[in-house]
Amino acid sequence: AAGVIQSPRHLIKEKRETATLKCYPIPRHDTVYWYQQGPGQDPQFLISFYEKMQSDKGSIPDRFSAQQFSDYHSELNMSSLELGDSALYFCASSSSGRTSYEQYFGPGTRLTVT
Amino acid sequence: AQSVTQPDIHITVSEGASLELRCNYSYGATPYLFWYVQSPGQGLQLLLKYFSGDTLVQGIKGFEAEFKRSQSSFNLRKPSVHWSDAAEYFCARGGGADGLTFGKGTHLIIQP
Numbered sequence: 001a002a003g004v005i006q007s008p009r010h011l012i013k014e015k016r017e018t019a020t021l022k023c024y025p026i027p028r029h030d031t032v033y034w035y036q037q038g039p040g041q042d043p044q045f046l047i048s049f050y051e052k053m054q055s056d057k058g059s060i061p062d063r064f065s066a067q068q069f070s071d072y073h074s075e076l077n078m079s080s081l082e083l084g085d086s087a088l089y090f091c092a093s094s095s096s097g098r099t100s101y102e103q104y105f106g107p108g109t110r111l112t113v114t
Numbered sequence: 115a116q117s118v119t120q121p122d123i124h125i126t127v128s129e130g131a132s133l134e135l136r137c138n139y140s141y142g143a144t145p146y147l148f149w150y151v152q153s154p155g156q157g158l159q160l161l162l163k164y165f166s167g168d169t170l171v172q173g174i175k176g177f178e179a180e181f182k183r184s185q186s187s188f189n190l191r192k193p194s195v196h197w198s199d200a201a202e203y204f205c206a207r208g209g210g211a212d213g214l215t216f217g218k219g220t221h222l223i224i225q226p
Contacts, residue, residue, distance in 0.1 A: 004157075031211050033213055033214075035213070035214075041218075042204060042216040042217060042218050042219050043158070043204070043214075043216050044216075045213025045214060045215070046213075047213075048211050048212070048213055050211040055211035055212070056211055056212045056213050058213050088155075090157060090158065092158075094211075096211070101146070101208075101209050101211065102148065102160055102163050103148075103160070103208075103214060104160060105150075105157045105158040105159070105160075106157055107156065107157045108156075108157050110155075
């Protein structure tokens with residue numbers, strides 16, 4: 001079965017640079033979520049989109065922005081990168097047609113800021 | 115704010131023994147509850163979910179969990195663990211288009 005696709009899988013940036021992470025949800029899933037997981041930490045919810053509209057917002061820094069496009073893929077834009085932004089970034093998707101909205105996670109993008 | 119607590123940071127179990135990982139959620143309306151498993155450097159795989167109905171839910175890989183409203187718990191169980199079950203286990207709550215709130219995770223170690 002098709003899964004959530006994230007690109008790139010690994011990304012190395014320097015401080016104050018920008019980064020763009022991409023997420024392609026499971027086909028026919030209309031809701032996308034972004035999470036950040038620091039080393040040895042639990043995933044922290046950043047932001048979600050349903051039908052291209054922001055749905056819920058978590059602990060996303062003001063330096064980060066995201067959007068969902070007409071084909072339901074999503075991009076997380078990160079500017080003025082800091083060392084503390086080094087983490088695994090996960091995208092998850094779900095279908096609003098399923099009552100429980102279970103979320104399926106992608107493999108993640110490992111961002112290293114030097 | 116809604117929260118999830120996993121009291122055990124590490125658990126060590128012998129291969130073939132039974133397993134129970136604890137999860138408690140903060141009081142609130144009937145939550146949507148999930149268990150995810152994560153191998154090092156990997157994504158999170160959904161093991162099972164609860165949102166209504168039968169309080170004993172079956173998941174993949176031989177796992178099950180029981181929702182107990184009176185104890186605000188959603189403990190994960192497996193009758194006989196395999197070495198391949200060694201991983202990080204996260205309990206989470208959420209639902210709808212809202213983000214999930216995760217517990218801090220339980221690191222499962224399997225002894226031969």
